[in-house]
Amino acid sequence: MQSKVSSIEKPATPSLKGFEWRNYIVYFAFVGVLIYFSISLSDEGFLTSGNLLNIVRQTATISLMALAMTFVISTGEIDLSVGSIAALSSLVGALAIQAGYGIIGGLIGGVGTGLVVGLINGLLVTKVAIPSFLVTLGTMGAIKGAAMWVTDTAPVPIVDANFNFIFGSGDIGPIPVLLIWTLVFTVIAHILLRKTTFGRQVLATGGNENAARFSGVKTMKIKLMVFLATGLMAGLAGLLYAGRMNAGRFSFGEGDELSVIAAVILGGTSLFGGVGTIIGTIVGSLMIGTINNGLIIMGLDVSQQMIIKGIIIILAVAFGKKAMKR
Amino acid sequence: MEQPILEMRGINKAFNGITVLNDVNFSVKKGEVHALMGGNGAGKSTLMKILTGVYSADSGEILIEGKPVSIKSYDDAQKNNISMIFQEFSLIPTLSVAQNIYLTREKKTSLGLLDDKDCEMKTEKLLEELGVDIKPTEIVQNLGVGYWQMTEIAKALSQEAKILIMDEPTSSLTKNETEILFSFINKLKAKGYSIIYISHRMDEIFQICDRITIMRDGRYITTEKCSETNLDTVISHIVGMQFDQAFEWKERSYATDVPPIFEVRNLSAEHVEDINLKIQPGEIVGIAGLMGSGRTELLRNLFGIDPIKSGDIYISGQKQSIKNPKNAIEAGLALIPEDRRMQGLVLEHSVKDNMILPILSKVKKGAFIDSKKSNEISRDFVKILNIKTDNIFKQAGLLSGGNQQKIVLAKWLANDPTVLMLDEPTIGVDIGAKTEIVEIIRAMAENGKAILVVSSELPELLALSDRVIVMHDGKIKKEMTRREIKSEEELQYAIQGF
Numbered sequence: 008m009q010s011k012v013s014s015i016e017k018p019a020t021p022s023l024k025g026f027e028w029r030n031y032i033v034y035f036a037f038v039g040v041l042i043y044f045s046i047s048l049s050d051e052g053f054l055t056s057g058n059l060l061n062i063v064r065q066t067a068t069i070s071l072m073a074l075a076m077t078f079v080i081s082t083g084e085i086d087l088s089v090g091s092i093a094a095l096s097s098l099v100g101a102l103a104i105q106a107g108y109g110i111i112g113g114l115i116g117g118v119g120t121g122l123v124v125g126l127i128n129g130l131l132v133t134k135v136a137i138p139s140f141l142v143t144l145g146t147m148g149a150i151k152g153a154a155m156w157v158t159d160t161a162p163v164p165i166v167d168a169n170f171n172f173i174f175g176s177g178d179i180g181p182i183p184v185l186l187i188w189t190l191v192f193t194v195i196a197h198i199l200l201r202k203t204t205f206g207r208q209v210l211a212t213g214g215n216e217n218a219a220r221f222s223g224v225k226t227m228k229i230k231l232m233v234f235l236a237t238g239l240m241a242g243l244a245g246l247l248y249a250g251r252m253n254a255g256r257f258s259f260g261e262g263d264e265l266s267v268i269a270a271v272i273l274g275g276t277s278l279f280g281g282v283g284t285i286i287g288t289i290v291g292s293l294m295i296g297t298i299n300n301g302l303i304i305m306g307l308d309v310s311q312q313m314i315i316k317g318i319i320i321i322l323a324v325a326f327g328k329k330a331m332k333r
Numbered sequence: 334m335e336q337p338i339l340e341m342r343g344i345n346k347a348f349n350g351i352t353v354l355n356d357v358n359f360s361v362k363k364g365e366v367h368a369l370m371g372g373n374g375a376g377k378s379t380l381m382k383i384l385t386g387v388y389s390a391d392s393g394e395i396l397i398e399g400k401p402v403s404i405k406s407y408d409d410a411q412k413n414n415i416s417m418i419f420q421e422f423s424l425i426p427t428l429s430v431a432q433n434i435y436l437t438r439e440k441k442t443s444l445g446l447l448d449d450k451d452c453e454m455k456t457e458k459l460l461e462e463l464g465v466d467i468k469p470t471e472i473v474q475n476l477g478v479g480y481w482q483m484t485e486i487a488k489a490l491s492q493e494a495k496i497l498i499m500d501e502p503t504s505s506l507t508k509n510e511t512e513i514l515f516s517f518i519n520k521l522k523a524k525g526y527s528i529i530y531i532s533h534r535m536d537e538i539f540q541i542c543d544r545i546t547i548m549r550d551g552r553y554i555t556t557e558k559c560s561e562t563n564l565d566t567v568i569s570h571i572v573g574m575q576f577d578q579a580f581e582w583k584e585r586s587y588a589t590d591v592p593p594i595f596e597v598r599n600l601s602a603e604h605v606e607d608i609n610l611k612i613q614p615g616e617i618v619g620i621a622g623l624m625g626s627g628r629t630e631l632l633r634n635l636f637g638i639d640p641i642k643s644g645d646i647y648i649s650g651q652k653q654s655i656k657n658p659k660n661a662i663e664a665g666l667a668l669i670p671e672d673r674r675m676q677g678l679v680l681e682h683s684v685k686d687n688m689i690l691p692i693l694s695k696v697k698k699g700a701f702i703d704s705k706k707s708n709e710i711s712r713d714f715v716k717i718l719n720i721k722t723d724n725i726f727k728q729a730g731l732l733s734g735g736n737q738q739k740i741v742l743a744k745w746l747a748n749d750p751t752v753l754m755l756d757e758p759t760i761g762v763d764i765g766a767k768t769e770i771v772e773i774i775r776a777m778a779e780n781g782k783a784i785l786v787v788s789s790e791l792p793e794l795l796a797l798s799d800r801v802i803v804m805h806d807g808k809i810k811k812e813m814t815r816r817e818i819k820s821e822e823e824l825q826y827a828i829q830g831f
Contacts, residue, residue, distance in 0.1 A: 202446040202447050207428075210425070215426060217423065218424055219436070222423075222433075224436065
């Protein structure tokens with residue numbers, strides 16, 4: 008008796024035709040970039056393990072922030088304040104260590120700073136209902152100002168060798184600690200997004216906020232949580248900057264929001280919310296790092312790198328839009 | 334007598350002192366499909382919002398299986414096994430069917446992680462039981478619209494819903510999808526679920542429902558068995574007086590000895606092919622066809638929204654170059670789009686602001702809008718079109734669907750177009766407003782305009798058109814004068830049966 012009702016019109020099934028190549032473009036692009044630099048920069052030592060590990064070191068801060076940003080963008084929001092948070096956190100962490108509170112003090116200071124700013128962002132977005140773009144545009148400026156003001160733009164050196172080892176320049180055997188940081192958080196973020204109710208509700212909130220709310224998702228709480236997440240990770244990224252450079256400095260993280268958002272979008276997370284991928288984000292981040300590294304070796308300066316990053320973001324979103332329309 | 338599964342007794346509700354529900358009674362039996370009908374503003378949606386906890390009644394009681402219950406939120410409604418199948422779909426398009434159905438109710442593994450396999454198995458079982466052929470892992474946005482609704486229903490059933498409220502469930506479905514939905518509803522009925530079915534479409538209601546409850550002006554009017562009533566009775570209850578014969582076709586005369594006022598020659602575009610069309614001044618031409626047959630697409634091409642590949646458009650014998658809607662308006666074309674909320678109106682703006690938008694240049698005084706003149710024009714239209722609004726400064730979004738549609742009409746009447754194109758002009762509009770809109774369109778034709786109407790509602794198309802064009806796969810497949818069409822069935826056959 009259980010006749011299937013559908014015979015007339017089959018629902019679309021994913022076939023090779025429906026293969027969302029956009030979701031995987033970042034992998035092809037990454038391989039393409041690697042091959043391009045390997046050939047064009049073979050004499051400059053691009054492909055040496057030393058340089059490749061360098062890319063990982065330089066990319067760690069962007070990667071950590073991009074992991075958290077994946078959650079924010081998946082809910083359909085954005086956080087522009089990550090770079091400024093990293094700067095302020097590096098300084099607060101350095102000051103705490105300088106004041107004799109040790110590594111733990113530095114950690115609490117840096118991460119706590121990030122959480123506080125994340126909380127402010129989150130509350131303004133959820134309670135005051137200001138669009139996140141405006142909220143974080145505001146805090147981006149304000150926090151940057153705070154970072155410049157707290158030491159009157161002077162850097163704060165960190166002489167604690169253990170701190171600098173754990174949070175920056177250390178290697179365990181051949182493996183840089185920064186690679187370990189990246190790997191650990193990538194695994195955590197991936198499980199959070201794919202395998203927990205939190206991740207599912209993040210995607211639901213971004214996919215259709217009303218529907219999510221009617222299904223019992225506390226969408227405001229979810230949004231608050233994702234801003235806390237970017238705050239936390241940007242705070243940690245600030246400490247990683249400090250550890251790598253042996254100092255806190257207001258200029259750390261400058262322009263990072265561009266790289267971070269580019270990494271997330273390139274990875275295949277939808278700027279319109281509802282679709283997110285951690286693996287894509289990490290590959291996107293490594294690609295940005297690789298491009299930066301390659302451009303530096305080629306002799307291009309920061310200004311030229313910025314131009315290229317800007318173009319990459321626009322291209323990534325343009326591809327994304329095209330795929331959405333279909 | 335059998336105990337009803339749901340009973341609403343003596344429900345009263347007022348907003349700001351204005352009574353919207355006056356001592357309404359409503360009861361639903363187990364395993365029946367019960368239509369709730371009434372014009373726009375009759376109080377159907379308010380009654381359902383009270384049932385689902387969106388509003389609370391000022392007085393009256395709700396009984397489920399004879400026990401009084403208190404429903405203060407949608408959660409409460411769900412706890413009482415009541416689920417609303419939303420008109421605006423309430424699924425997450427980017428998640429899979431299984432993920433949607435069990436959202437926030439996922440089973441977890443011993444590690445506290447999501448057990449998607451469990452979800453998918455349960456979903457598979459549920460869908461199997463309902464006889465719906467959807468893969469649990471399918472991403473919802475890849476499904477056809479008809480299947481969205483079934484997924485929603487499956488979701489409601491997984492939450493132990495026993496009473497389902499469906500508000501215009503077929504409004505975005507094709508005929509095929511509607512048939513699938515109806516066979517699905519029949520299955521649910523057989524399993525003992527009760528369905529409250531809100532719709533303006535009479536044919537559907539007589540096809541699928543067991544009983545009809547009719548409301549008018551916030552009052553309960555009557556409940557009748559579908560098998561013991563007929564269309565005329567139902568319509569007279571809804572309208573409150575004997576239904577006038579607006580839906581009867583009247584043979585009209587128009588000038589046939591003059592050149593056509595509107596002509597399309599060999600037009601081809603992405604979704605339409607080799608369209609040839611002539612309309613005399615004062616003639617109403619209807620376009621029939623299934624969804625996707627190219628009807629809407631053709632109007633969009635003619636109005637310059639989507640580009641044409643080849644072909645020419647002539648108005649009053651003049652060849653027109655229409656590259657965008659602005660060209661089209663200047664050439665004397667007007668298009669009243671299907672989705673008025675999205676395309677026809679700025680809902681946040683006032684009735685007046687909407688009406689004068691296309692004629693701003695005509696009501697200007699120097700650089701400013703002449704408020705006296707524009708108020709006058711707006712008031713005239715409110716009067717002529719019998720738009721029910723407190724005043725012309727009321728926000729358009731606050732009016733009922735029928736009145737919104739009249740504002741859209743007014744917008745274009747003000748502009749005095751030569752050719753008026755309408756896409757589903759009475760969709761989602763109550764029967765009273767429907768007859769009025771039909772009359773307005775006829776009056777436009779009497780003024781010598783060329784009228785091109787796309788409609789899925791065949792009685793409406795037959796009532797209006799002097800000539801009907803049937804489209805299929807982007808081509809004109811048949812052309813009939815109204816006189817040649819003997820019955821609705823014949824037209825239906827032309828649309829379906831190739």
